[in-house]
Amino acid sequence: MNKLIQITGKLGFLILFLLAGWIPSFASHIVGGSLTYKCLGDSTYEITLTVYTDCLFGQADYDKPAWVGIFNEAGNIVNTIFMKFNNKIDTLEQTDPCFVAIPDLCLRVTQYKEIITLPSPLEGNGGFYIVYQRCCRNGTIQNIIEPIETGATYFSFIPESTLQLCNSAPVFINDPPIFICANEPLNFDHSAFDAEGDSLSYELIQPYAGGIYIINPQPRPPYPPPYANVVWSPGYDLNNVLGGTKLPLTIDPVTGHMSAIPEIIGQFVVGVKVKEYRNGELIGETFRDFQYNVVPCLITKAEIGLQDTTLCDEFFVDFNNESSSSNSYFWDFGDLTTTSDTSSAFEPTYVYPDTGTYTIMLIANPGEFCADTTYATIFIQTNSIDICVDISIPFCEDSIIVLLNDCSIDPVSPIISWDWTIKTPDTIYHLITPDNQLVFKESTELYITYTVESYNGCIATLRDTLSLNIIN
Secondary structure, three states: OEEEEEOOOOOOEEEOOOOHHHOOOOOOOEEEEEEEEEEEEOOEEEEEEEEEEEOOOOOOOOOOOEEEEEEEOOOOEEEEEEEOOOOOEEEEEOOOOOOEOOOOOEEEEEEEEEEEEOOOHHHOOOOEEEEEEEOOEOOOEOOEOOHHHOOEEEEEEEOHHHHOOOOOOOEEOOOOOOOEEOOOOEEEEOOEEOOOOOEEEEEEEOOEOOOEOOOEOOOOOOOOOOOOEOOEOOOOOOOOOOOOOOEEEEEOOOOOEEEEEOOOOEEEEEEEEEEEEEOOEEEEEEEEEEEEEEEOEEEOEOOEEOOOOEEEOOOEEEOEEOOEOOOOEEEEOOOOOOOOOEEOOOOOEEEOOOOEEEEEEEEEOOOOOOOEEEEEEEEEEOOOOEOOEEEEEEEEOOOEEEEEEEOOEOOOOOEEEEEEEEEOOOOEEEEOOOEEEEEEOOOEEEEEEEEEEEOOOOEEEEEEEEEEOOOO
C-alpha cells in the first residue's frame, strides 16, 4: 500500500514555515521507516516494509524493487527478497481543522509486502535479521553529522527462541506527524499493536545509518549486521534529541506516549525501539526512525494579562488581553451577584461590588471549533495597612540625630517592604529598612515620603515634613 501524506489548508491555525533554509542541495528523500513481520505458520512470514519519503524535495524515486536481506545471527546472508513496488497510491491528509496549510510540505508513506519462508531453526542459524537499507536523508537535518551522506537501516530481529512460537512483530498504530510546533507541547501516541497481546516496552534509540551517497546508495543486498549508528551533532544525544532547554523529547516506556516542548526550528531524526516480551522473556525487537520537522506555529490562544492578582481598594479593574491568533472574545468576570458581568470587548473594564475572590474566564474565538479558553483568579480587598511612623530626636546640640522607625500594622498580611525617601534642599536619602538613623550638622527641612507594602500586594504611603534647628 502506498500513501501520500500532504498538508491541505483549513481555517483557524496558521503555520509559518521557513522553507528557504530547508531546501537540500543533493538528492535525498528518506525521512523514516520501519520493517515488521507477521507469522503465517510453517516458518512462513509476511514482511512489511514501510518507507517515508520527502515528496517535495526528495529527488530519488522509490526502489523498484526494494532489496531486503535475510541474515542469520552470525551475520551471514541466507536469502535476498526483491519486494515489488505497488503503484497504488492512497492520500492521507492532515485532519486537524485548526491549522492553515503549508503548501510546500508533504510526506509520502509507501509499504511493500512480501511472503517469505525462513530456514528451519534446526539448521543452526540462530535468529534472523530482516534488513532494508537506503540512502539518503535530508541534508538539512540538524542533530546528526553529514546527514546527506548518511542513509538508513530498517530491520527486525527474530531470536532463535521465537521462531517456534510463530510470533508476529508489533505494528505501529500511527504515522509520525508531518510537523510539530516550536515552543508548544508535543503529545504523540507512538504506541504499537501486538496481535498476540505480548507486553511491549518503548525506548528512544540512536538511529541506524545505511546506504552511502555516491558509493552505494541502494545496497543490493544490504550490508550484514551489526549496524552502525548515525553520529550525533555536537550538543545532541538521546537526552537531547531536539535540542533546546524546555522539555526534552521522551517516550513513556509502558504506553509509548511521546512528549516534548521543542524550541529549535529545523529537522531532527528520532529513533524508537519496541521490545516485545512474553512471560517475562524477550522475544523480539522492532525499530522505527523518522524525521521531526519543527516549525513556527501561530495558534489560537487565550491569555489574560494581569500584573497583580491581589488588588487593594481597586474595585475598578482594567483587563489586559494577551491572546494570539484570534479576532473575537468573550469575557466572564466571575461576579456571582449578577448575570451581566460579561463583555465582548478586546480589553474591557469591570467594577466589582465588594471584596472577595473572583475567577475570570476569557474565550478567544468563541463559538469556533478552534476556540481557546483560559482562566485567572483575582482577590480584591480594602487596604488593611495601618501605616505608622515614629520619628524621634534624641540629640540636638552641635548636631541632630533623627531616628526613623516603622510602626505600621497589617492584620491581614505581613508587611514585607519599606521605602523611605528623605529629601533636604541639598540631599536625597533612600532607605529600605524599617528602622533608620540620620545625622545632620546644620539646620534643615526634611520632606519625608514613606511607603510600605504587605505580602498580598497592598501598599500604603505617608508624607510629612520636619523642621530641624541646631541649638546655639
